[in-house]
Amino acid sequence: xxxxxxxxxxxxxxxxxxxxxxxxxxxxxxxxxxxxxxxxxxxxxxxxxxxxxxxxxxxxxxxxxxxxxxxxxxxxxxxxxxxxxxxxxxxxxxxxxxxxxxxxxxxxxxxxxxxxxxxxxxxxxxxxxxxxxxxxxxxxxxxxxxxxxxxxxxxxxxxxxxxxxxxxxxxxxxxxxxxxxxxxxxxxxxxxxxxxxxxxxxxxxxxxxxxxx
Amino acid sequence: xxxxxxxxxxxxxxxxxxxxxxxxxxxxxxxxxxxxxxxxxxxxxxxxxxxxxxxxxxxxxxxxxxxxxxxxxxxxxxxxxxxxxxxxxxxxxxxxxxxxxxxxxxxxxxxxxxxxxxxxxxxxxxxxxxxxxxxxxxxxxxxx
Amino acid sequence: xxxxxxxxxxxxxxxxxxxxxxxxxxxxxxxxxxxxxxxxxxxxxxxxxxxxxxxxxxxxxxxxxxxxxxxxxxxxxxxxxxxxxxxxxxxxxxxxxxxxxxxxxxxxxxxxxxxxxxxxxxxxxxxxxxxxxxxxxxxxxxxxxxxxxx
Numbered sequence: 150x151x152x153x154x155x156x157x158x159x160x161x162x163x164x165x166x167x168x169x170x171x172x173x174x175x176x177x178x179x180x181x182x183x184x185x186x187x188x189x190x191x192x193x194x195x196x197x198x199x200x201x202x203x204x205x206x207x208x209x210x211x212x213x214x215x216x217x218x219x220x221x222x223x224x225x226x227x228x229x230x231x232x233x234x235x236x237x238x239x240x241x242x243x244x245x246x247x248x249x250x251x252x253x254x255x256x257x258x259x260x261x262x263x264x265x266x267x268x269x270x271x272x273x274x275x276x277x278x279x280x281x282x283x284x285x286x287x288x289x290x291x292x293x294x295x296x297x298x299x300x301x302x303x304x305x306x307x308x309x310x311x312x313x314x315x316x317x318x319x320x321x322x323x324x325x326x327x328x329x330x331x332x333x334x335x336x337x338x339x340x341x342x343x344x345x346x347x348x349x350x351x352x353x354x355x356x357x358x359x360x361x362x
Numbered sequence: 363x364x365x366x367x368x369x370x371x372x373x374x375x376x377x378x379x380x381x382x383x384x385x386x387x388x389x390x391x392x393x394x395x396x397x398x399x400x401x402x403x404x405x406x407x408x409x410x411x412x413x414x415x416x417x418x419x420x421x422x423x424x425x426x427x428x429x430x431x432x433x434x435x436x437x438x439x440x441x442x443x444x445x446x447x448x449x450x451x452x453x454x455x456x457x458x459x460x461x462x463x464x465x466x467x468x469x470x471x472x473x474x475x476x477x478x479x480x481x482x483x484x485x486x487x488x489x490x491x492x493x494x495x496x497x498x499x500x501x502x503x504x505x506x
Numbered sequence: 507x508x509x510x511x512x513x514x515x516x517x518x519x520x521x522x523x524x525x526x527x528x529x530x531x532x533x534x535x536x537x538x539x540x541x542x543x544x545x546x547x548x549x550x551x552x553x554x555x556x557x558x559x560x561x562x563x564x565x566x567x568x569x570x571x572x573x574x575x576x577x578x579x580x581x582x583x584x585x586x587x588x589x590x591x592x593x594x595x596x597x598x599x600x601x602x603x604x605x606x607x608x609x610x611x612x613x614x615x616x617x618x619x620x621x622x623x624x625x626x627x628x629x630x631x632x633x634x635x636x637x638x639x640x641x642x643x644x645x646x647x648x649x650x651x652x653x654x655x656x
Contacts, residue, residue, distance in 0.1 A: 166468075299489075325496070326469070326480075327466045327468055363547070429563060432594075433544070446593065496591075
C-alpha cells in the first residue's frame with residue numbers, strides 16, 4: 150500500500166492546494182497508470198480534530214489521514230496518530246517546542262514523531278545531531294525521501310540513516326496539487342486509519358519509494 | 363502561443379509550457395526604472411548591496427518574478443484570461459541563471475457553470491530546485 | 507493555526523484599513539513593465555511601434571504595491587526583510603490613463619522556522635480601485651523578516 154506521508158493543504162500558510170484538488174490529482178495519477186492509495190495531511194504547526202475527510206476519501210477509494218508537521222528546537226518533525234492527549238499536552242504553534250518532549254509525549258499517548266527532511270539546513274535533524282544534540286533513543290525512523298529536497302539534502306539524510314541505522318519514510322512535502330505522490334511510503338500491510346499507520350511505522354514494515362515514471 | 367484554445371480542448375493534467383529564459387541585469391534595471399526615475403543601488407541592482415544584506419549576489423525583484431510566472435499562463439494562448447495568480451517564493455532568484463517556467467492544469471470545472479481552470483505554476487533553476495511555486499486561475503472561452 | 511504570541515509589533519494596526527496613495531498609470535509605464543518582463547503579447551505591447559489599443563499586464567499593480575509606504579508595524583524581529591509571496595486577483599482590466607487608488611490593511615502576523623531559522627511573516631491585503639470606483643485588483647502580500655545568513 151502506497152501512502153504519501155507528507156502533504157500540506159491550504160490550511161498551511163505556504164500551500165496552495167485544497168484537499169479536494171489532491172483527491173482529483175490522485176485520480177489523474179491513477180488514470181496515468183501510477184499507483185497511489187492515499188495521503189496524510191501534515192499541516193504546519195496545527196491539528197484539527199474536527200476536520201473529517203471520510204466522505205471525500207470514500208467517494209474515490211482514497212485513504213486520507215491526518216497528522217502534523219511541527220517546528221521544534223531540533224528541526225521539523227512529522228507527527229502521526231495525534232490524540233486529544235497529545236494536543237492537550239503540547240502547544241503545536243510553539244516553534245521552539247522541545248523535540249525530545251514531543252517524541253516522549255507521542256510515545257506515551259499512542260502517536261509517533263519522525264524527523265522531517267533530516268538533511269535540510271536549519272530545520273533538519275542531522276544538523277542538530279552533528280552539533281552535539283543527544284537523546285532521542287526511541288527514534289527509529291526519519292523521512293528518507295522528501296519531494297521538496299534541494300541538492301545535497303537527500304544525501305545528508307542517507308548518511309544519517311546509514312550512521313544511525315534508521316528506517317526511512319517517504320513523502321512529497323507537496324504544497325501544490327501536482328506535487329502529491331512524488332515520494333511515498335510503501336507499507337506491507339493495509340492502512341485504514343491513523344492507529345494502523347502508527348502501528349506499521351513502529352513495526353518498521355515499510356520502505357520509502359518514488360512515484361514510478 | 364496557441365491560437366484559439368478553448369475550454370473544451372483542455373483536460374486536467376495537460377502541460378503548459380515549459381518556457382526557458384533568464385533574467386539579465388539589464389532586464390532588472392528596466393523593471394525597476396518603471397517605478398523609479400533615478401535608480402538607487404539595491405539588492406536588486408547591486409551585488410555589493412546584496413552582499414551587505416547577506417546574499418551572494420543581486421536578486422530578481424519579487425514583483426518581477428510574479429510577472430514572469432503569470433506569463434506561463436497568458437502565453438499559453440491568446441484566449442487565456444488570467445483571473446488570479448498566487449505564488450510563494452521559496453528561494454531568492456539570482457540574475458543571469460537559466461530558469462524554466464512550467465505549468466500544469468490541475469482542476470477544471472466540469473459542472474458547466476464556468477469555464478475556469480486551475481493550474482500549478484513553477485519556476486525552477488537548472489538543478490530542478492523550485493524557486494517559486496504557485497497556482498493560477500484562468501478562464502478560456504467555450505468553443506463557438 | 508499559527509500564532510503571533512511572543513512577537514512584538516503594533517497590534518493596533520491589525521485589520522485597520524489605510525489609504526496608501528493614488529497612482530496614474532501611463533502608457534509608458536505599461537510598455538516599460540511589459541518590455542522588462544519579456545512580454546511578447548501584443549495585447550500588452552501594441553503593434554511593432556508600441557501603438558494601438560493596449561491593456562496592462564495582469565500583475566501591473568506591483569509597480570505601485572512595492573513602492574508604497576505602508577504603516578510601520580514596528581516589528582521587533584529580524585535583520586532583513588523579503589517578499590515571501592503574493593496573490594493577485596484580477597477583477598477588471600487596467601488601461602493607460604487609469605488612476606488607481608489603493609487601500610491596505612494588516613491581515614496577520616505569525617512566526618515559523620525554515621532553512622534560515624526563525625522567521626516572522628506579516629500579511630497585508632491591498633485593494634486597488636480605478637477612477638470609476640471599480641475594484642480592479644485584490645492583492646494579498648506576505649513579507650518575511652529574518653536574520654541574515656551567517
